[in-house]
Amino acid sequence: MVDTLSKVVTIERHIIEQERLHPDATGDFSGLLHDLTLAVKLIWRETSKAGLVNLLGSAGKENIHGDQVKKLDVFADETIYKAMDHGGHLCVMASEENEKILYLPEKYPKGKYVLLYDPLDGSSNIDANVSIGTIFSIYKRISADGNGTEADCTQQGLKQIAAGYIIYGSSTMLVYTTGEGVFGFTLDPSIGEFLLSHENIKIPEKGKIYSVNEGNYKYWDEGVKKYIKYLQEEDKNESRPYSLRYIGSLVSDFHRTLLYGGIFMYPADIRNKKGKLRLMYEANPLAMILEQAGGVAIDGEKRILEIKPESLHQKTPLFLGSKFDIKTCKEFIDGREL
Numbered sequence: 463m464v465d466t467l468s469k470v471v472t473i474e475r476h477i478i479e480q481e482r483l484h485p486d487a488t489g490d491f492s493g494l495l496h497d498l499t500l501a502v503k504l505i506w507r508e509t510s511k512a513g514l515v516n517l518l519g520s521a522g523k524e525n526i527h528g529d530q531v532k533k534l535d536v537f538a539d540e541t542i543y544k545a546m547d548h549g550g551h552l553c554v555m556a557s558e559e560n561e562k563i564l565y566l567p568e569k570y571p572k573g574k575y576v577l578l579y580d581p582l583d584g585s586s587n588i589d590a591n592v593s594i595g596t597i598f599s600i601y602k603r604i605s606a607d608g609n610g611t612e613a614d615c616t617q618q619g620l621k622q623i624a625a626g627y628i629i630y631g632s633s634t635m636l637v638y639t640t641g642e643g644v645f646g647f648t649l650d651p652s653i654g655e656f657l658l659s660h661e662n663i664k665i666p667e668k669g670k671i672y673s674v675n676e677g678n679y680k681y682w683d684e685g686v687k688k689y690i691k692y693l694q695e696e697d698k699n700e701s702r703p704y705s706l707r708y709i710g711s712l713v714s715d716f717h718r719t720l721l722y723g724g725i726f727m728y729p730a731d732i733r734n735k736k737g738k739l740r741l742m743y744e745a746n747p748l749a750m751i752l753e754q755a756g757g758v759a760i761d762g763e764k765r766i767l768e769i770k771p772e773s774l775h776q777k778t779p780l781f782l783g784s785k786f787d788i789k790t791c792k793e794f795i796d797g798r799e800l
C-alpha cells in the first residue's frame with residue numbers, strides 16, 4: 463500500500479504542490495478547486511447512471527440560446543452553484559445556462575475569485591450516451607469588495623488564472639491548467655479520487671485530423687471552404703488527405719484535438735456572423751489550456767485570449783489546434799489559393 467501511495471498523485475495533492483510554486487498563495491485557490499472537484503464528482507455520479515434514473519429527456523425549459531435544456535443540464539448547473547456558493551473563495555459566478563450573473567447568498571462570505579462555467583456542454587448528446595463535459599474558467603475579481611459584478615465576469619481571456627474541463631466519457635477525466643502546464647486526472651471510481659494520469663500535456667506540432675460540422679459547408683466564407691478542400695487533397699508529405707472526426711460535443715472534440723493534434727473549427731457563417739460557441743464559457747477556457755499545451759486558438763483573425771468581451775454570452779468563431787494546422791488554416795482565411 464505504501465508503495466502504491468508513493469506513485470499515486472491525487473488532484474488534491476497536485477493542487478497543493480502547484481500552490482507551493484506560488485509563495486504568495488494563501489490556500490484560498492486550492493480550496494476553490496477542491497470544492498469544484500466535489501461538484502464534478504456529484505455530476506459524474508448522475509451522468510454515469512442517467513439512463514437508469516430517468517434523468518434523461520428534456521426538462522421542458524429552453525435556455526437563453528434557445529436550446530432545449532435537458533434535466534442533467536439543470537442538475538449540473540445547480541450542483542456547481544451549491545458546491546461553490548459557501549466556501550468564501552468567490553465573489554460571483556456566471557453560468558452558460560443563466561442569462562444573468564449569479565450572486566452568492568448574502569449569508570456567505572465573499573472571496574477574491576470569479577468562476578465562469580458551462581455546466582454540461584454537449585448536452586444535446588446526452589440521450590445518445592455520447593461523452594459530454596463541464597468547462598470552467600477562474601479569474602481574480604477586479605471589483606473592490608462585496609458582491610462581484612458583470613465586469614468581473616467579462617474580463618479578457620488573458621486574465622484567466624485557471625481553466626479546465628471535465629469529460630464524462632469511457633473514463634471521466636479532469637484536465638486543468640493554472641498557467642504552469644496542462645495536467646490530466648482520471649477518476650478512479652473505486653476510491654472516488656481523480657488520479658494524475660497525463661503529466662504536462664503537449665499538443666503535437668502538426669496533426670492529420672480535422673474536426674468541423676461539414677453540414678454547414680455552403681454557409682462558410684470562401685477561405686474556409688478552400689482550406690477544407692486543401693485538407694482533402696492527397697499529399698503524402700503532409701499526411702493529406704486528413705481524416706474528418708466530428709462528435710458534436712465540444713469537450714470531446716477538443717480533448718481528442720489536444721491529445722492527437724490537428725484542428726477543430728466552428729467558423730462563422732452567413733447565418734451566424736459570430737459562429738455558435740461562447741467566448742466566456744467555451745472559447746476562453748479551452749484557449750488557455752491549448753496555449754499552455756503549445757497550441758493556438760484564434761477567431762479567424764486574432765488570439766481568442768485577446769478578444770475584449772462586450773457581453774456575458776457573446777459568441778465567437780473558433781479555430782484551435784496544432785501550430786502548423788492553424789497557421790495553414792489562417793493562410794487560406796487570408797486569401798491563399800489552392
Ligand code: P6P
Binds near residue numbers: 584586710713715738
Ligand atoms: P453543431 C453542443 O450543443 C455544442 O454547444 C458544442 O458542444 C458542440 O461543439 C457544438 O454545439 C456542435 O454544434 O452545430 O455542429 O451541432
